[in-house]
Amino acid sequence: MNDKITELESRNSELAKEILLNESAIYEAQSELNHVDPDIINHEKIQSYFKHVELLIERLEAKNYLYKKEIYQNDLEIKRLKGNEE
Numbered sequence: 001m002n003d004k005i006t007e008l009e010s011r012n013s014e015l016a017k018e019i020l021l022n023e024s025a026i027y028e029a030q031s032e033l034n035h036v037d038p039d040i041i042n043h044e045k046i047q048s049y050f051k052h053v054e055l056l057i058e059r060l061e062a063k064n065y066l067y068k069k070e071i072y073q074n075d076l077e078i079k080r081l082k083g084n085e086e
Contacts, residue, residue, distance in 0.1 A: 022060040
């Protein structure tokens with residue numbers, strides 16, 4: 001059982017790192033979008049770029065949601081396994 005707990009804890013650690021990397025990327029992307037020169041915002045290529053970046057942000061947010069959900073489920077399983085050890 002300890003191996004399973006260690007495996008779940010290790011997985012949670014990996015997921016937490018991914019979440020932090022994704023959050024950093026999201027912050028950077030949003031920051032870039034907020035600093036575009038207002039004179040060029042309405043340009044077609046810029047609008048296309050904005051849409052692309054916004055979709056990438058949504059994907060990262062969706063991944064983070066799934067990662068957080070997995071961490072939560074792993075935490076529940078860890079608690080269950082630790083409860084069985086006692």
